[in-house]
Amino acid sequence: MQCLHYDAGRCHSCTLLEIDYPTQVLDKERHVATLLDSVPTGSTVEEADPTAGSGLTWLPAVSSLESGFRNKAKMVVSGTVAEPVLGILDRAGHGVDLTDCGLYPDALQASFVPLAAFVTQAGLEPYEVSGRGKRAQQRGELKYLLVTLSPDGELMVRFVLRSQESIARIRKHLPSLLAELPALAVASANIQPKHAAVLEGDLEIPLTERTTLPMRIDDITLDLRPQSFFQTNTAVATELYRQARTWVDEVGPSTLWDLYCGVGGFALHCAAPGRAVTGIEISAEAIAAASGTVEKLRDDDAVERFRDVTFAAGDATEFAVGPAAPELPEMVIVNPPRRGIGPDLAQWLETSGIEHVLYSSCNATTLAKDLAAMPSLRPVRARLLDMFPQTSHYEVLVLLGRA
Ligand SMILES: C[S@@+](CC[C@H](N)C(=O)[O-])C[C@H]1O[C@@H](n2cnc3c(N)ncnc32)[C@H](O)[C@@H]1O
Numbered sequence: 001m002q003c004l005h006y007d008a009g010r011c012h013s014c015t016l017l018e019i020d021y022p023t024q025v026l027d028k029e030r031h032v033a034t035l036l037d038s039v040p041t042g043s044t045v046e047e048a049d050p051t052a053g054s055g056l057t058w059l060p061a062v063s064s065l066e067s068g069f070r071n072k073a074k075m076v077v078s079g080t081v082a083e084p085v086l087g088i089l090d091r092a093g094h095g096v097d098l099t100d101c102g103l104y105p106d107a108l109q110a111s112f113v114p115l116a117a118f119v120t121q122a123g124l125e126p127y128e129v130s131g132r133g134k135r136a137q138q139r140g141e142l143k144y145l146l147v148t149l150s151p152d153g154e155l156m157v158r159f160v161l162r163s164q165e166s167i168a169r170i171r172k173h174l175p176s177l178l179a180e181l182p183a184l185a186v187a188s189a190n191i192q193p194k195h196a197a198v199l200e201g202d203l204e205i206p207l208t209e210r211t212t213l214p215m216r217i218d219d220i221t222l223d224l225r226p227q228s229f230f231q232t233n234t235a236v237a238t239e240l241y242r243q244a245r246t247w248v249d250e251v252g253p254s255t256l257w258d259l260y261c262g263v264g265g266f267a268l269h270c271a272a273p274g275r276a277v278t279g280i281e282i283s284a285e286a287i288a289a290a291s292g293t294v295e296k297l298r299d300d301d302a303v304e305r306f307r308d309v310t311f312a313a314g315d316a317t318e319f320a321v322g323p324a325a326p327e328l329p330e331m332v333i334v335n336p337p338r339r340g341i342g343p344d345l346a347q348w349l350e351t352s353g354i355e356h357v358l359y360s361s362c363n364a365t366t367l368a369k370d371l372a373a374m375p376s377l378r379p380v381r382a383r384l385l386d387m388f389p390q391t392s393h394y395e396v397l398v399l400l401g402r403a
Helices: 021-037 106-121 167-180 234-251 265-269 284-299 316-321 342-352 364-372
Strands: 057-062 072-079 084-089 095-097 128-130 137-139 142-149 155-161 184-191 203-206 213-217 220-224 255-259 276-281 309-313 331-334 356-361 377-385 395-402
Touching (some): 021 057, 072 095, 072 106, 106 142, 167 184, 213 234, 220 265, 234 265, 234 331, 234 377, 234 395, 265 276, 276 284, 276 316, 284 309, 356 364, 364 395
Parallel strands (some): 255 276, 255 331, 276 309, 331 356
Antiparallel strands (some): 072 142, 084 095, 142 155, 184 203, 213 220, 356 395
16 A cells, blocks of 8 residues: 555554555464464364364454555644644654545545534634643643544544533534534544543533444444444454354354443344343443444344343453352353453453353454463464554454363
8 A cells, every 4th residue: 555644754653554465464364373372272162063173273364455444533633723734743743634544434534624624613723732741731622533434424523622612612613514524423522631642531522413323234233422442444343243153153152241342243243042142341331332222123123133132331350250240151252452351351261161252352462361371261263354454453353162
């Protein structure tokens, strides 16, 4: 992929840009295979799938579009009210315009011009920090524009602001933004008062009647709310959930937990008649969205499939290990943040007696560490899904069976 910003040394986000795409995927396959090499492998899914031999079977990697695959843009806003710059800050702290970044699909790119015009119209002064340490001086209001594109072409826009000072102006001018950007379905303001590297704050102020963006993946439409996590590459996420569903169906558990469930992607795709599925997630907002989705799905004709799907907010480890721990499920899915599941949950899974675990990881280093902490649960199938082309990141899905 060619990128003028990369060539000019203005943006270094795509660290693999000079490597052709098939080689990137091969390198990632080698990387993950090496990391998992040190982990003992084996199979106990023969009963569920007679074709599964012993040892670890790698399925062919899932590649992505090389460009235009990101469904979400995190644009730092810099410059001035009259001439806002949407993109990143370079090492010297100067704004770099990335509105033509090739990672964004056309419909995301097309939203940036009306959004920049709106910054000017509503008088949203870009946030800026000058000086360092105790002498640091903050000015301006608008820190980031976070824009998400749904598979059906609708947009969610979040204004990350230092305070509520500009909310009234945003509300006043919003109708003209909606007229300019008819795809805009959900808008909100996130208040992040701290001068810190944290992207967003706790307070989210809805600006539109609609507060959820429907993210349709195969036959399931997940409801995304502003503060909830969603996989960044919708096409590859679709393959991820399909693969998970295939492997879960092969194992055929009647009880399944989806730990770190977000808005319910794995839980809902792996639901089946006669299967009790429980999704656990730290974000109450994501759980509210997932619960809303399952209610809607039950209203459709697939009642049986979703009859026994429930979601609850809480810490994944606490849920499994804590004193109120429910009855053991037959299978567990984990899809933790980059830090992995950690030693407590790994130790619990190791000794739990649960026969199958499906681990979806965006960080193979912590995956390998977690796997080393549960030697009785051995990788039997694995597949790399290239969620993040042009960077060294990737997703890997591993089916574990008890030795
Ligand atoms: C990689 S995302 C996966 C979300 C979901 N499985 C999906 O496919 O969209 C990790 C999720 O874990 C949640 N999370 C972070 N810490 C957690 C914890 N201690 N317990 C439960 N969930 C947690 C995050 O809010 C986030 O939604």
